[in-house]
Amino acid sequence: VVLAGVLNDPESKLIRQSEDSTEKLLDPPIGVPDPYGWLRDEKREDKEVLDHLKAENTYTEKLTDHLDGLRTKLYDEMLSSIQETDYTLPRPKGKYVYYSRTFEGKSYTTYYRAPREDVPDVIDWDGKAESPVLPGEEIVMDVNQLAEGRKYCSMGAVSTSPSQKLLAYSVDYTGAETCEMHVVDLMNKGETVDHDPKLEISGQIIWGKDDSTLFYTKMDEAHRPFQVYKRVLGSDKEDELLFEEKDELYWVGIGKSLDKKYIFVETSSKETSEAHFLDLEDPDAGLKCVAKKRSKVLYDVEHRNGYWWISTNFGGTPNMRLMTSPANANCEEEWKDVTDGSGNKLFDGSIDRALDGVEAFKSHVVAAGREGGIPRVWILSSDDADGVDTMDVLTFDEEAHDVGLHSHAEFETDSIVVSYDSMITPPSSIKVSLSDPTGTRKVLKTKKVPGYQKELYGCDRTTVKSRDGKTDIPVSMVYRKDLMEEHLDSGKPVHTHLYGYGSYGACMESGFGSTRLTLLNRGIVYVIAHIRGGAEMGRQWYEEPNGAKYLCKKNTFNDFVDVARWLVEDKKLTTPAQLSTEGRSAGGLLIGASINQAPELFKIAILGVPFLDVVPTMIDSSIPLTVVEWEEWGNPNEEKYHKYMMEYSPINNVQKDATYPSCLLTGGLHDPRVQYWEPSKFAAELRHTQGSESGPVCVKLDMSAGHFSASDRYKYLRELAFDFAFLLDQVGLSSSD
Secondary structure, eight states: OEEEEEOOOOOOOOOOOOOTSSSSSSSSSSSOOTOOOOOOOOOOOOHHHHHHHHHHHHHHHHHHGHHHHHHHHHHHHHHHOOOOSOOOOOEEETEEEEEEETTOOOOOOOEEEEEETOOOOOOOOOTTTSSOTTTTOOOEHHHHHHHTSSSSSSSEEEEEEEEEEEEEEEEEEESSOOOEEEEEEETTTEEEEEETOOOOOSSEEEEOOSSSSSEEEETTTTSOOEEEEEEETTOOSOOOEEOOOOOOOOOEEEEEEESEEEEEEEEEEEOOOEEEEETTTTTOOOOOEEEOOTTTTOEEEEETEEEEHHHHHHTTTTTTTEEEESSOOOOOOOEEOBOTTSSSSSBSTTTTEEEEEEEOOOOEEEEEEETTTEEEEEEEESSSOOOOOOEEEESSSSSSSSSOOOOOSSOOEEEEEEEEEOOSOOEEEEEEESSSSSSSOOEEEEEEOOTOOOGGGGEEEEEEEESSOOOOOEEEEEEHHHHHHHHHHHHHEEEEEEEOOOOOOOOOOOOOOGGHHHTTTEEEEEEEEETTOTTTGGGGGSSSTTTSSGGGHHHHHHHHHOOOHHHIIIIIOOOOGGGEEEEHHHHHHHHHHHHHHGGGGOOEEEEEEEEOOOHHHHHHSTTTTHHHHHHHHHTTTTTHHHHHHHHHGGOOOTTTOOOOOOEEEEETTSSSOOOHHHHHHHHHHHHHHTTTTTTOOOEEEEEEBBTBBBBBBBHHHHHHHHHHHHHHHHHHHOOOO
16 A cells, blocks of 8 residues: 555655645555555566566567567567668758768668768769768767667767867766766767766757756756756866755756857746756856746747746746746846737737747747647748747648747757658658748658558548537548458448557647558558547647546547447448557556556557556655656645545556456556556556456566667667567457458
C-alpha cells in the first residue's frame, strides 16, 4: 500500500505538494493498493527484480519465437524504404555549411562541414558513400566512433564555437539522459581540449561570446535541470554557478539569441515561466530578469534590433499572443501587442489562431502556429524594430500536412527554409524568399524513399463527434487506394490501426512515416486520432475547462474511445477483431485507460514505455520528474485530485474478469521519464485481474536503453519489426505477403 496525503513522518524529506499549492492534503492519508511495488528498484541492482525482468523477456521471446521469420521480413522491408547512405540539407553558419551523413551498414550519424563558397541550392550528388556531398567536406564528428563498444550512444548538443575552430558536444551512454561534456579542437584532428570525467550535465551546451566560455545545465537528484553554470576553458577556477532554481516544479533551460547578443536562461513549470538574459557584449554583466514569475503566465523571448519579441498567454488568453517591448530588464509593464499597419493585433491569443513561437531575423520575424488544426508558418515583414507592415501565411496544396521552420544559425538572411510533408508526401526542404514569401519557392531536398509510389496511397482528414455532442475530434488516416476502393464497393471491413497521444499540449501531426508502409501494404488503414490533451486545435484543446488536463483529463480517453467506436459502429471501416491500437509514454497511459474503459473494442494494444502507474507514481515525490508532473495530472495527495485520478489510473482500474485485448508492453531499464516498473506492474495486474479469454500479455524490456528506445538506427528498426510482427500475428495477418 502507498499512502496518499499527509505524511506523518517528521524524518522524511519528501514533499507532498508544491510550495505555492493552496489545496488541502488528504488527512488522514488514504492507502492506495500497490501489490507489485516490490518491482521498484531505483538502483537497478536487486537480483530478484532483475531476474523477474529477464524472465518476462524470456516469456515474450518464447511466446513469439514463431514470428522470427516475419520479423526479419518486416525489418528488411522497412530497411528497403530507407536511403541508408544519405545526407541532411547543408545549412550555413559563418564560413561553412554544416550537415550530417549516414552510411549503409553504419548505425550512427557522422557530422560534416564544407566551405560555404559556391555551394549550390540544389546539390548534385551521385549517392555513393565514397563521394563527398560537397567539395572540401571534412568530418566534424563521427558518432560511430563514439559508440564503438557501447550498447547505447545518444548525442545531446553538437555545437561549434564562434570561431568554428572548436566543437563542444554532450553524449549519453546509458539512456538515462545524463550526459558527459567534451570540447575538441577541429583544427587539430579532434584533439580533446576540455573534458571533466566527473562532470555530469543535462545535455544542453551554449557557447558564449567567444571560444573561451561555455554555459551548461546540471540536474538534481530528481533528474530535473535546475542549475546553469559558466565554464571558462583553460581556467583553474571552478565553474561559476549563474542560476539555480530550487522550486521543484520548475525546469531550467538555456539558449542564445539568433543575433548572438544574449544568453537566455528560462525557468518554467507547465504553467508559469520566467526568463533571464545575459548581455554578451558586456563582460561585467550579470543575469537580469525579463519579467518576474506571475502565476499561470507563460512566456518565451527572442531578441531583434533592440526589442524583445514575446510569445505569451499574459492576460489569461486561451492561446499565445505576440507582444514586444524594449530589451530591458523587468519590462513587463512595457509589453504591447504586435499590430499590422492598420492597428490589428496579429496574434491576440484567441481560439482562432494559435501561436507556438517566433524566430527573429534582422529584416523579418517568422511565426509558427496553427489554424484549423493544421500547422502554419507566417512571415512578418517590418522596417520597425517592434512593428509589422505585412504578414503572409505559407499555403500548400494538400489540405492536411505538416510544416515547420528548418534550423537557422544566421540572423541576417534574405530567405528561410521550411520542412514540409504529409501522410503521403515524403519530407522536403523548401526555400522561401522573405521579401516575396508567396512567390516562387524552390525545393532544395526531398527525402528519398526507395520503392515508394505515392499514387498508390490516399489520405483523408475528417472529424468525429465526441460523446459530449459538441466537440469535433480531428482524425487523419492513410491507406492504400485499392484497399479503400474495395472496402467502399463491398462494405467489407478492413484491418485498422489507431494511434494517439493526447498530453502535454503535444501535437500528433499528419506527417509521413516510411515504416508505416509495411502495415499499409498488408491491408491496414493507419489512423491518428488528434484527441484533446494535445494542442492540435490550439491550447484550448489542452487546457481546462474543455481540454484534457487536471479534472478534465478523462476527455483524452473518452475522445480516443469515441474515435475507435466511430471506426467500428458508424463508419463501419473495421471490427473489434481487426482493430489494433498503439501509444507511447503518455500515449501508453492513453491506451491503458482506453482498454480499461472499452476492452471489447480492441484486438491488440501496443503500449510503448507506458505511464500506467499514475496515482502510485504521482504520490511519491522521490520518483524522478514526479513533482513537475503535478501541473499536468494533478496531485493525488490533495483532496481535489485524488478521487478523479483514481478513476482513470490504468493500474487501478483493470476490469475484473473482462476480456482484454492482447497487450505488448515495452520499456527501458534506464528510462528516467517512465520507470521500467510501470509496464512490469501493469502486466502483472492484467494477468491477475482480466478474464480467462483475454489475449496474451507480453513485456519486452530493453536492458540497455532509456525512454527513447534504441539509439542504434538498425536496432530501432528491429524493435519496430518486433512490435509490428506481434500486431500482425494477433490480427491474423502474420502469413500475409
